[in-house]
Structures are given as C-alpha cells and as structure tokens.
Amino acid sequence: MSKYLVNKFLFTVDRDTALTERYREDPVGTVTWWEAEEANRILSCIDAERSTWLSFTDEERQALATHDHVALFELGAHPFLTLTLWIAMFERDWDEPLGMQLDYAARLAHVTQPYPDISC
C-alpha cells in the first residue's frame, strides 16, 4: 500500500492546471510519466534530493490510470483530494448543477461504514 503516493499524485495534479488537463485527456500516459519522473520528488527540495523508494502498487496504478474514483475510495485515497480533482476534470461534462458530484456519490452508494481508513 502506498496511499501517501496516491495522495501525492492527486495533490500535485490538482494544483497544476496543465497537469490536470493532461490527466483528463491521457490518464495512462500521465500516470506512467508521473510515477517515473515525479513520484520521488520531495516537493520542497531540489531534484538532487529525490527520494529513492516510492512507487504505486499495481492496484493503485490501475485505479489512477482508469480514472476509477470508486477504487481510489476503496483503497483509502484521501476523499477530499479525489473529489477536488474530479470536479476540476469532469464537472464541465455535466449540464445540471452538481450533476457530476451526485453521480460521483451514486457510484459509491454500495459503500458502508466504516469507510476505508485514509491514514497513510
């Protein structure tokens, strides 16, 4: 499990408009590039101080590469990060107010409490 790294992906993609668009249009390519080039970058450090050990599990990589917010929820990704990025990417595809958010919730309707642990 590398919930921290999944959250780091969601966090860094959400805050970068160009990257948000790139992930919307090419999820497989973006996830592959990000894991290879960005996953080990400590956000407040220069490139020479990269970490050496971070990678996704197959399940996490698959969930991100298929825009599968239900799987991300079940894996314990931070729900605020996933929601915020999904609003940025997909709200535009819905005509009615909150249409995306309500569909997002409906796809999670099978979830019962307690929800998956979001501790990293």
Added chain:
Amino acid sequence: MAKLVAILATTHHPFYYRTSQLPAEDAPPFAADWVRKVEAYRETLTRAQPDVLVMVGSDHFHQLWLDNMPQFLVGKAPYYDGNWENEIREFGMPKLFFQGHEELSAYMLREGIDRGFDLAFSHELRVDHSITCPIFTVRPQNDLPIVPIYTNIFAPPLPRPERFVQLGKTIREIIDAWPSEMRVAVIGTGHLSLELGGPRQFGAHGPDPEFDAQAVEWIKNGDIDGVLGGVTLDSLHAPGNATHGFMDFMLMMGIAGYAKADYADNLDLFHTMEAYFTWYPDPSLVPGLPLTSKGALLG
C-alpha cells in the same frame, strides 16, 4: 490588557461568495435568505469594533502537505495572501491580501508553547478558504490585521477533541493576558456534519441532520461537557467523512468557556447545515443593547 470583544464560530461555505454576487434573477431560491442571515451575523462582529482578528481555520491540502504536517500552526508574517488557484477555479472566489499582526502572533506562539502547546509557525503563509470565507461573510472590507491559526482536522492522525477544547481555553488565556490595549475578536470556522468525496455528499441536507441539531444545542448552550461526552475522534466519522471539522467549533467553545452564545442562527442548505454563533465575553465592551438572537434556531 487586551480586550476580547467578540468570539465568532461559524461554518465556512465556499460557495457563499459566488452566490451572494449573483443578480437576483440568476440566484438560486435559497440565496436571498442566506445573504440576509449572513448580513445579520456580520453585524455581530461590526458592533464589537475589533482592532485585530485572530482567525482559526484549517488548511485543505494547499500549503500544508503530508511530508511535513503540523497539528496546530500559527502564522507569524507581516502580510498574508489568501486563496489558491484551485479554490478560484472551483468556488469563484478572488484572491485576497491581508495585513498580519506580528506582535500578537509572536505573543501567541511564545505563550502557547509555554502553556503546553508546541505550536508550529509559518513566516510565509497563503491562507485558504477556511480563513477567507469568514472575511467575505463578516468583514468584507477586509480592513483589519489578522493572526491565522491552523488546526489539523484533515490528515490523520488528528489531535483528539479534548485537545481542541484545551487549545481554545489556552488561546483565551493568552488573549486575556496580552499586554495591549487592542480590541481582539476571534473568528473560527469549521463544519457540522459534512461528507466530501463519499456516498452521502451533496444531498438535500447535511448528511446527518440529527447530529447537526445536537451540535447547534451544544454550541449555543456552551455545553462543553456535553459535547466532550458526545463525540470522540472515532465517533465523528459517523455523521459524515469530513465532520472532524466540527472540532474547530469545539476549539471555539473552549475560547468562549461555558457561556451561552449571545447570538445563534442556522440555515439548512443543500450539502450542509450553516451555523452562526457569537459570544461577547464582556458585554460592557460592546456598544448598544445586548443582542438577542435574530435567528431561526433549530428546535
């Protein structure tokens, strides 16, 4: 000593700003009532005539991140920028610029550490909507210096509810002891029941109206023992997966002590229950007659 003239505890709803700016013909049906209630609430701060605002909120993964996460943090900077690009994108809020109050920040940090809270600090902080929303609602002229205080209600492991109440009590002691003639107001924002990114999000009401009704009772009655007996870190998952923001209300109850609120109001909106509370620790410091609640309280 400084004068603590008002304590405000309120929800922060990031869609208020955009809703309040809409022309009447474009506004949703709930907008007029919402604006009316917020403007009435604003008056509770205005009449206290504060000189400086201590503002309690919580960063939503904007500047604070999981590689270096403080539990409680005090801003100590001469200025603060406010709002982030992804908040502007999602909520339509403009960026803001604040003057800081470094003397009070420094005092808060020194005294807080000496009184048992090893507070983190920041000399360069862009505050997010947990701080800027109450500026839009209760001080839109944004003319007062601020001291931002961030709490972690977001990234587990979180401090327990008792710790939030205790920090509130400590903040109260610090402000009461501050050797200054300034009039201080504290504004803190949090949530009642709330779900974000889960199956109960964006419903017709908050995810747990029963919790919301009970929470309003606890807060307006200053029932610290009741709220500490009624919630735990674990139990706060049940009303909604983002309900730990309620602990910021508990912090504000710690500042107010066991006092009943002088003003209490709420508004049932889609997605969340809005709630607005004000205490005047020393009514003689506030010009005019004591306020009686103008609100349509639950129950």
